Amino acid sequence: MSTTQVLIAGFGGQGILFAGKFLAYAGLLQGRNVSWLPSYGPEMRGGTANCSVILSDTQVGSPIVGRPDILIAMNLPSLEKYENEVPAGGCIFVDSSLVNRPVKRDDVKVFPIPATTISTEKGYDTLANMILMGHVIAHTHVIPDEMIRPAMQKVVSARHADLLEKNIEALNLGLNYQA
């Protein structure tokens, strides 16, 4: 019986909401209770965007993640805003290509990955979100590996089916990343 609260934050356009939806679907396909709540304010139009995802074996109470077990910060403002909200023992994942300072907390586990640089170098532009997600799965097992493909099939729309493999490949880059 467990509940995992995830907060994904970054710039609008980085695929924050998509990454959250992928995670939520993976949980749903496992038969778990899930919720996905996006920020929908003016921040979506160019500023910071964030997305609360909860995966739970029991009923989900509040869908708002205020104290994330897993924080995924895709830019510096997001790290600044949420770093201190992660409970002791929690995990912080940062896109170290865009976050140019180390995490200050010493009571949490920190997993940096230069996701944006990797995405550009390996030809997966705009898929830094999935590279990060792979890194998260590798270190937290928040969802089992076998849920990756079925969940991705749910969130990549039929219209963009050609992007399915691309997303999975990007995710695998993060999954197999060695610092």
Next chain:
Amino acid sequence: MAEKILMKGNEALAEAAIMAGCRHYFGYPITPQTEVAAYMAKRMPRIGGTFLQAESEIAAINMVIGAAAAGKRSMTSSSSPGISLKSEGISYMAGCDLPGLIVNVQRGGPGLGGIQPSQSDYFQATRGGGHGDYHLLVLAPNSVQEMADLVFKGFDMSEKYRIPCMLLADGTMGQMMEPVALPERSAETIDKPWALTGTEGKRKPNIINSLALAPHELEEWNLERFKRYDIIRETEQMSESYLMDDAEICVVAFGIAARVSQNAVDTARAMGIKAGMIRPITLWPFPEKALKTAADQCKAFVSVELNMGQMIEDVKLSIECCKPVSLCCRTGGMIPTPDEVVAAIVKANEGGKQA
């Protein structure tokens, strides 16, 4: 039940309305409910229904009046400032005894306010909103599943009693995604002998009107309507109890406030406080009976709301002020944290009154 899929609350309610037989949607965009209109724009033309983006909220509600008068299941949706604009039309619907569904995905006010979630239209919804002596049926979902389920309930009740129904949601309910199993049931068909469907020369014309210049006639209409309200108060109160069996502190919350409060009740229980929650699902009729029963057993009540204290009046009225009722609230689009609700529960348990 159908396979569970992830849907936004706004989309789930729109699809549920279509499944419930609604083929006439009239709307006007406003955050945070625009997905309802977007969904209807996509779906209605494919199933022979009508999606119409009106020139204003006022036009949209008057189109609902027209479709409802013709006996069609129809609806409109908006968010707080847009509902204020619709209020004149809603009063006319009440006066004409027309059914229909009005969705309010609330945002902070007053005035243009903000776009973040709020419950500050509680008074407006439960007291009628427009002018005159009337009530709406008011349903308050607290999950995406209920966003869908209560649409069916709302249409059915609205037509059964010929009273407009308001689905009172908020920005989080509209925007969040949760697994939802859309109900596998067809629309309930309710006979509408009063509808304006054409006489074909076989019956006297029906008249749908809210104008009665003779005061005794208008009083008669109103008294007849209030007889229906009495039946609704007696038979349609809905609420959900959470850990109430041995509760000494009763939290009362609906919608997103109830989701937050559920966490707080769990935390309070872990601290050894016997806390429970009553979640109104119908805000009108307010679940007075459940509250009254709880008052026999609980030593204090905490009303948790996303406004400056509106439902708290109904809580006090329901229990006839026989126990202390404190308020835990945020306003303007802010949502109380579970910790803030826990603090209010602790204070109520200690016997102090929340300022």
